[in-house]
Amino acid sequence: DDGLWQLQVSATDFVLNSTQAVSGVFEVIHDTMAPVTSLAIGVPNGVSKTGEITVGTATLLSFVATDPLTGGFASGVKEIRYRIDGLGDFAVFGASFSLSALAGARSVEFFSVDNLNNTEPVRSVSVIVDMAPPVIAIQSLLNGQRYIVGQGVLQINFTVEDSFDPAPVYAAVLIQREDRGVVRGERLASISVASGQAIDPLDLDDGLWQLQVSATDFVRNSTVAVSGAFEIIHDNLAPRTTLSLGAPRYGQEPIYVTSNSLVSLDSIDDSVVSADTQGLGVAFQELLIDGAL
Numbered sequence: 001d002d003g004l005w006q007l008q009v010s011a012t013d014f015v016l017n018s019t020q021a022v023s024g025v026f027e028v029i030h031d032t033m034a035p036v037t038s039l040a041i042g043v044p045n046g047v048s049k050t051g052e053i054t055v056g057t058a059t060l061l062s063f064v065a066t067d068p069l070t071g072g073f074a075s076g077v078k079e080i081r082y083r084i085d086g087l088g089d090f091a092v093f094g095a096s097f098s099l100s101a102l103a104g105a106r107s108v109e110f111f112s113v114d115n116l117n118n119t120e121p122v123r124s125v126s127v128i129v130d131m132a133p134p135v136i137a138i139q140s141l142l143n144g145q146r147y148i149v150g151q152g153v154l155q156i157n158f159t160v161e162d163s164f165d166p167a168p169v170y171a172a173v174l175i176q177r178e179d180r181g182v183v184r185g186e187r188l189a190s191i192s193v194a195s196g197q198a199i200d201p202l203d204l205d206d207g208l209w210q211l212q213v214s215a216t217d218f219v220r221n222s223t224v225a226v227s228g229a230f231e232i233i234h235d236n237l238a239p240r241t242t243l244s245l246g247a248p249r250y251g252q253e254p255i256y257v258t259s260n261s262l263v264s265l266d267s268i269d270d271s272v273v274s275a276d277t278q279g280l281g282v283a284f285q286e287l288l289i290d291g292a293l
Helices: none
Strands: 003-005 006-013 018-022 026-028 036-041 046-049 053-055 061-066 077-084 105-113 121-129 135-138 146-148 158-161 169-179 192-195 208-215 221-225 230-233 242-247 263-268
Touching: 036 105, 036 121, 061 077, 061 105, 135 221, 146 208, 158 208
Parallel strands: 053 121, 146 230
Antiparallel strands: 003 026, 006 018, 036 061, 046 053, 077 105, 105 121, 135 158, 169 192, 169 208, 208 221, 208 230, 242 263
């Protein structure tokens, strides 16, 4: 039985001389408790929308086992055994490993044995292996669209969704791909934006732009989406028109002409600064004589 013990030895010879010896006190402990093992999950990892442990292909898994004390004594853990997805025999655990071969729900079974062969019941943990990056959908800023100063705003609209991560990290940037028109000045060639934001075309340099959205989930799967190229046009000035009168003509104020005198219109379209001549161009001209075309 477990407890404190002594060894007592007595001896008698053939003429009945006798003696007795007693050992020191020693303790007998019955270690009947099996080890306790847990699964240790490295980074990156996360908890899915449905509360499941989620890992990536680079996440390392290992085990931690302890042998409980019985009367202040434990024989110690001899080995940890495990298997994946219920396949094959349990293998002795030696080093950290990853679940990189197959995406989706995986099971990890494990148990430990102490040095007195007390064996732990098999434990099982379900783990999701996430190999898919977030999905980015850009709903605005389509290829070939034109945004002209004074004729509306740029509406930034995109979504970022992930199968497991409830809140993937993302960043969105407007990037100028080609500079056109007037001198850039202090306007930036890239600007951070957010979905739902409205931007005045005048806040961007004129030229070709794209929206770039990058996203990363909690196990570091990442992706990038880029919109089509759209154009920013800085043309908020009306054309400037001059009237020219040909010969025969006479005087200045008023000018006298005949039915043979040629009348012509010369129009120049500016963009954002008078005389920059960088406008979209003159669509049409009208000439009224005494208030009528």
